[in-house]
Amino acid sequence: MPQTPHTAHARLLDEVGSVDQVGVEERVAKFATRSIKKASKVWGLRTAVSMTDLTTLEGKDTPGKIESLCRKALRPHDDPDIPTVAAVCVYPSMVRHAKAHVGGSGVKVASVATAFPSGQTHYRTRLSEVRGAVADGADEVDMVINRGAFLSGEYSRVQDEIAGVVEACGPAALKVILEVSELETFDNIRMASFLAMGVLRPGDFIKTSTGKTALNATLANNQVMIEAIRDFFLDTGIAIGMKPAGGIKTAKQALQFLIAVKETLGDAWLTRRRYRFGASSLLNDLLRQIEKEKTGAYQAPYYFSDAAESY
Amino acid sequence: MPSARKTSSGPRSGLIFGDLWEFDPAPETADPKLKARYDLFIGGRFVRPRSGRTFDSINPANEAKLAEIALAGPADVDAAYRSAADAFKAWAALPGRERGKYLYRIARLLQDRAREFAVAETLDGGKPIRESRDFDVPMAAAHFFYHAGWADKLEYVAPGRIARPLGVVGQVIPWNFPLLMLAWKLAPALAMGNCVVLKPAETTSITALKFAEILQDAELPAGVVNFVTGAGETGAAVMGHPSAAKVAFTGSTEVGKAIMRQLAGTDRKMTMELGGKAANIVFDDAPIDQAVEGIVNGIFFNQGHVCCAGSRLLVHEPVAGQVISKLRNRIRVLRVGDPLDKNTDLGAINSREQLGRIRRLVASGVREGALMYQPPCRLPERGYYFPPTLFTRVTQSHRIAREEIFGPVLSILTFRTVDEAIEKANNTPYGLSAGVWTDKGSRILRMSTELKAGVVWANTFNKFDPSSPFGGYRESGFGREGGRQGLLDYAHLA
Numbered sequence: 195m196p197q198t199p200h201t202a203h204a205r206l207l208d209e210v211g212s213v214d215q216v217g218v219e220e221r222v223a224k225f226a227t228r229s230i231k232k233a234s235k236v237w238g239l240r241t242a243v244s245m246t247d248l249t250t251l252e253g254k255d256t257p258g259k260i261e262s263l264c265r266k267a268l269r270p271h272d273d274p275d276i277p278t279v280a281a282v283c284v285y286p287s288m289v290r291h292a293k294a295h296v297g298g299s300g301v302k303v304a305s306v307a308t309a310f311p312s313g314q315t316h317y318r319t320r321l322s323e324v325r326g327a328v329a330d331g332a333d334e335v336d337m338v339i340n341r342g343a344f345l346s347g348e349y350s351r352v353q354d355e356i357a358g359v360v361e362a363c364g365p366a367a368l369k370v371i372l373e374v375s376e377l378e379t380f381d382n383i384r385m386a387s388f389l390a391m392g393v394l395r396p397g398d399f400i401k402t403s404t405g406k407t408a409l410n411a412t413l414a415n416n417q418v419m420i421e422a423i424r425d426f427f428l429d430t431g432i433a434i435g436m437k438p439a440g441g442i443k444t445a446k447q448a449l450q451f452l453i454a455v456k457e458t459l460g461d462a463w464l465t466r467r468r469y470r471f472g473a474s475s476l477l478n479d480l481l482r483q484i485e486k487e488k489t490g491a492y493q494a495p496y497y498f499s500d501a502a503e504s505y
Numbered sequence: 506m507p508s509a510r511k512t513s514s515g516p517r518s519g520l521i522f523g524d525l526w527e528f529d530p531a532p533e534t535a536d537p538k539l540k541a542r543y544d545l546f547i548g549g550r551f552v553r554p555r556s557g558r559t560f561d562s563i564n565p566a567n568e569a570k571l572a573e574i575a576l577a578g579p580a581d582v583d584a585a586y587r588s589a590a591d592a593f594k595a596w597a598a599l600p601g602r603e604r605g606k607y608l609y610r611i612a613r614l615l616q617d618r619a620r621e622f623a624v625a626e627t628l629d630g631g632k633p634i635r636e637s638r639d640f641d642v643p644m645a646a647a648h649f650f651y652h653a654g655w656a657d658k659l660e661y662v663a664p665g666r667i668a669r670p671l672g673v674v675g676q677v678i679p680w681n682f683p684l685l686m687l688a689w690k691l692a693p694a695l696a697m698g699n700c701v702v703l704k705p706a707e708t709t710s711i712t713a714l715k716f717a718e719i720l721q722d723a724e725l726p727a728g729v730v731n732f733v734t735g736a737g738e739t740g741a742a743v744m745g746h747p748s749a750a751k752v753a754f755t756g757s758t759e760v761g762k763a764i765m766r767q768l769a770g771t772d773r774k775m776t777m778e779l780g781g782k783a784a785n786i787v788f789d790d791a792p793i794d795q796a797v798e799g800i801v802n803g804i805f806f807n808q809g810h811v812c813c814a815g816s817r818l819l820v821h822e823p824v825a826g827q828v829i830s831k832l833r834n835r836i837r838v839l840r841v842g843d844p845l846d847k848n849t850d851l852g853a854i855n856s857r858e859q860l861g862r863i864r865r866l867v868a869s870g871v872r873e874g875a876l877m878y879q880p881p882c883r884l885p886e887r888g889y890y891f892p893p894t895l896f897t898r899v900t901q902s903h904r905i906a907r908e909e910i911f912g913p914v915l916s917i918l919t920f921r922t923v924d925e926a927i928e929k930a931n932n933t934p935y936g937l938s939a940g941v942w943t944d945k946g947s948r949i950l951r952m953s954t955e956l957k958a959g960v961v962w963a964n965t966f967n968k969f970d971p972s973s974p975f976g977g978y979r980e981s982g983f984g985r986e987g988g989r990q991g992l993l994d995y996a997h998l999a
Contacts, residue, residue, distance in 0.1 A: 212944055214964055217795025220802075227635055229531035229847035237526055421794050424520065428830075452526075457838040461525035 199347025210388045213380035222413035225453045239484045242448040245466040249283040257291040264295035266501035271481045280466040286327040293331035304334035311404035313338040324362040336369040341376045357393040369399035375409035380418045387422035399435035410440025420458045439472025445483040522837045531847040533634045535620035542573045546717035548588035549727025555580040565631035565853040566888045574710045577733035582742040585731035589673040589700040592728030597670045597698040605656030610723040612649035627844045629711040631853030645688035651971035652692035668996040670698035672750035675743045679756045680706035681810040689986045697995040704743045707736040708856050776984025780909040781937030784930035785815030789823040791942035797831045803966035809913040813938035818917045825919045836893045837880040854889040863912035870905040927955045936978030940966045
């Protein structure tokens with residue numbers, strides 16, 4: 195059979211299986227009915243803090259803004275008992291500034307790359323951007339897939355490009371952003387997840403979105419992706435991580451995502467080595483809820499240092 | 506290239522569903538406002554039973570006594586029928602929009618007290634609070650709202666004909682959805698202008714008697730609705746009473762047959778909603794994870810105490826291994842335990858008697874050579890509990906594939922072709938519901954005409970709506986509840 199875009203689509207969909215939208219939404223609605231109290235709530239909130247990729251991705255970012263973000267990452271709250279976040283996530287030009295503040299602390303520096311967020315530049319330029327970020331000290335690279343190629347059925351090209359970025363990453367971990375809002379259907383999200391995982395290394399991630407489009411991480415697209423991770427793991431033994439990004443603003447939402455992880459992927463994914471939240475304003479809500487559990491009262495917002503917000 | 510679906514080789518490293526993140530207890534704390542003793546509800550008032558007898562209602566989650574319930578004897582049933590007959594003329598003569606107002610008021614009052622009723626329903630029946638809160642109580646209110654809307658539009662229910670009420674209707678309902686079945690039975694009967702004598706199941710009388718308080722608050726005319734409580738003998742008296750114009754029964758096929766024998770030769774109208782052994786059919790092109798979720802909803806909803814439960818899984822051979830392994834992983838994270846905990850997925854089995862029946866049938870499955878899987882789970886020490894259970898290597902001849910278990914037990918069979926799936930699905934005396942999982946629309950349409958079942962769900966399971974008629978084929982009964990068809994079963998057409 196000739197390999198036209200249509201047969202490629204049919205083969206890939208047949209290979210990974212389809213997703214029913216109504217059924218996924220029904221499944222995730224159950225996570226939202228879980229009631230997490232007391233010690234289990236504190237555990238969930240603290241774990242979410244430790245999984246946060248504290249992010250600033252703006253044209254107006256400066257070394258000063260990066261420094262304040264990094265300080266927040268290292269010491270999220272006055273209470274020294276609160277864990278550090280997992281990483282700071284910045285543009286490539288800011289990597290060396292971030293590295294200067296968090297290097298050696300355990301907090302990773304993640305850099306978006308590959309012409310984030312659209313990816314619309316030459317492949318060689320995207321690769322050199324990745325190499326540059328890693329050379330500047332990025333521990334992790336957040337790439338975007340070629341959605342144009344995906345939507346026109348050029349799956350091999352999508353996958354080959356990811357494989358090229360894996361190579362360019364060298365020792366850095368890779369997170370592959372599918373940009374779910376542009377893929378639109380759950381079938382596409384599942385197919386793209388498998389394309390990426392097929393060339394990723396254990397410890398790499400797949401990620402929902404850039405945060406730059408209207409629709410970002412939802413419980414439903416998170417579910418489609420973690421089910422893909424689960425199926426891939428059970429089939430190959432290779433454990434890929436997951437990072438929902440954008441749109442998770444409250445502690446309550448974060449707990450619902452973690453419940454989905456607990457009930458779909460199990461305990462081995464309840465760690466920042468395999469699960470991250472790409473967020474900025476989420477962090478202070480997590481801290482506020484932790485304080486509330488400790489003291490029984492909500493503290494005013496000005497009790498929490500405001501270093502990650504977009505002003 | 507990616508691999509997921511058709512390859513099953515590769516390392517067999519499993520998932521860990523352990524105790525890294527245990528959930529703390531999250532009990533629902535609303536006060537169910539139970540009384541220590543419940544009398545009969547006859548003529549708009551709570552009255553002591555003439556029989557002088559009572560029985561206990563037990564909380565199946567911990568075997569503690571909840572309340573004492575009056576036991577209605579023949580004289581009590583007689584009194585209930587007399588009060589209903591006295592009320593009938595005025596009730597039937599009310600303009601439909603006036604009857605509708607009462608139904609709207611009842612629906613709103615039930616919504617106002619939703620949490621209280623959800624807790625009472627869970628205490629009395631053992632179902633998880635998540636279900637009584639999110640399904641039973643809202644759905645019961647929805648039935649009253651829906652039929653309130655019909656009450657002033659009855660001239661359109663059978664175009665060209667005049668629909669009139671039948672008179673006094675005798676109704677007997679089961680213990681699996683006590684409040685919801687009451688709503689299914691009462692709402693259409695009242696909208697059409699009938700009066701009612703209803704008997705709840707003996708293990709779950711409390712929410713009916715609490716509902717009587719709502720009827721009082723709604724100032725429903727005395728005698729329009731009467732509740733008599735008791736066991737089988739009381740039920741037989743309600744079904745067999747000579748002044749019943751119609752009887753409506755939901756329960757086991759065995760009891761349904763006994764009622765039909767009792768009433769054979771009379772001109773009594775009947776509707777019967779009886780047992781089931783539904784086939785849930787999964788084809789190889791189905792969205793597998795969502796099918797697995799549908800299978801779980803189909804058999805573990807309400808501990809499997811559902812007449813339309815998808816208790817026979819028919820799975821296409823090419824995907825059988827995949828479906829079964831996903832199902833095993835899925836049921837490992839079902840939470841079994843205290844029904845009042847908001848995180849509980851499977852609550853208590855309704856009664857000691859029902860638990861015994863489930864155990865006997867499960868033992869027969871093991872004895873007859875089927876392979877049983879139960880996930881590791883800790884059951885509470887007191888109370889009636891049964892873990893979610895899967896049986897593979899089940900054939901058409903196993904008792905667990907033929908008899909209604911009415912518990913959280915799934916029998917898994919396989920098939921190779923569409924014709925074989927239809928043949929196996931229809932190879933049962935029952936015919937209440939069925940499910941079909943496939944991406945192919947034309948196959949869904951074919952299956953829906955060839956499956957002998959009152960409801961066929963496509964790519965979903967256990968979905969209900971007041972506007973959608975529900976009822977069975979063959980030994981699953983006759984007559985419909987819900988929708989226009991359900992109303993017509995409470996009408997005399999002229």
